[in-house]
Amino acid sequence: DAGVIQSPRHEVTEMGQEVTLRCKPISGHNSLFWYRQTMMRGLELLIYFNNNVPIDDSGMPEDRFSAKMPNASFSTLKIQPSEPRDSAVYFCASSLISMTRSTDTQYFGPGTRLTVL
Amino acid sequence: DQQVKQNSPSLSVQEGRISILNCDYTNSMFDYFLWYKKYPAEGPTFLISISSIKDKNEDGRFTVFLNKSAKHLSLHIVPSQPGDSAVYFCAASELGNTDKLIFGTGTRLQVFP
Numbered sequence: 001d002a003g004v005i006q007s008p009r010h011e012v013t014e015m016g017q018e019v020t021l022r023c024k025p026i027s028g029h030n031s032l033f034w035y036r037q038t039m040m041r042g043l044e045l046l047i048y049f050n051n052n053v054p055i056d057d058s059g060m061p062e063d064r065f066s067a068k069m070p071n072a073s074f075s076t077l078k079i080q081p082s083e084p085r086d087s088a089v090y091f092c093a094s095s096l097i098s099m100t101r102s103t104d105t106q107y108f109g110p111g112t113r114l115t116v117l
Numbered sequence: 118d119q120q121v122k123q124n125s126p127s128l129s130v131q132e133g134r135i136s137i138l139n140c141d142y143t144n145s146m147f148d149y150f151l152w153y154k155k156y157p158a159e160g161p162t163f164l165i166s167i168s169s170i171k172d173k174n175e176d177g178r179f180t181v182f183l184n185k186s187a188k189h190l191s192l193h194i195v196p197s198q199p200g201d202s203a204v205y206f207c208a209a210s211e212l213g214n215t216d217k218l219i220f221g222t223g224t225r226l227q228v229f230p
Contacts (some may be wrong), residue, residue: 004160009207031216041119042222043161043206056217097216103168108153108160 004109006092011065018080024073025094037096039068049075050097058110069100070102079099089113091108119146121209121223130228136194138224140207143188147209151218152181152192155204165192165207197228 005024012018025032033048047057049069057067064083069075079086093106122141130136140150148169167174167190169183174181180193194201205214207221 033218035220040222042123043208043220045217045219050215052215093160095216105163108162110158110160 004092004094005110006112008112009110010113011042011069012117014117015057015083016081018078018117019082019114021077021090021114023077023092023109025075025092026107027073029094029096029107030057030072031097032069032075033095034075035091035092035093037089037111046077084116087114088117119222121207121219122205123224125224126222126224127227130197130226132199132230133196133227133229134199136197136226136228138192138205139228140182140190140192140208140221141188142190144209144211144219145188146211148212149210149215149226150181150183150190151208153208153220155206161206168179197225199228199230202226
């Protein structure tokens with residue numbers, strides 16, 4: 001399997017522009033997670049989906065952030081308008097959630113490094 | 118407020134010696150703990166986990182210890198190897214909310230020859 005695929009790997013944009021990050025989870029996984037990594041806060045969970053349905057978006061910083069999962073093989077995280085403080089590495093992860101924890105390890109993509117000037 | 122804390126941002130250890138990475142948590146509802154390892158330009162990868170019903174879990178050179186009364190866990194790597202140089206994240210989840218992992222800020226481990 002190719003693992004979790006994220007695009008782009010790097011994004012540089014100007015303040016005020018719209019940014020869209022993309023994620024393809026591992027085939028067969030039923031949960032998808034978006035994280036943001038910063039030096040100060042480490043890895044923060046932004047939102048996660050189970051069977052394409054958003055379950056918990058309490059980590060989304062503000063209304064400028066939105067996420068969608070139109071089908072089991074694709075998700076987007078959109079920031080509109082972007083601000084310099086959004087600069088971070090954004091990770092997507094997927095897992096197969098089951099009744100036993102032995103199978104719900106999260107597998108991370110390589111991340112998207114976002115720089116907002 | 119950080120519910121999972123890794124107070125040491127970095128650690129340097131000589132090859133062959135023991136590396137001990139520490140993690141503290143504040144939420145008494147956490148019942149499952151994990152360690153993830155991250156190399157530069159890659160996503161974190163799962164390393165080892167422990168349930169709150171145990172106080173130790175071992176996998177090869179990696180052992181995780183859990184002290185529930187102190188709300189503290191640690192990852193021991195013995196012997197340390199240069200390939201272990203990475204950022205290590207501690208994570209935890211609550212009983213009944215196993216999907217949601219709360220991560221710490223990470224500790225950068227450097228193993229030198």
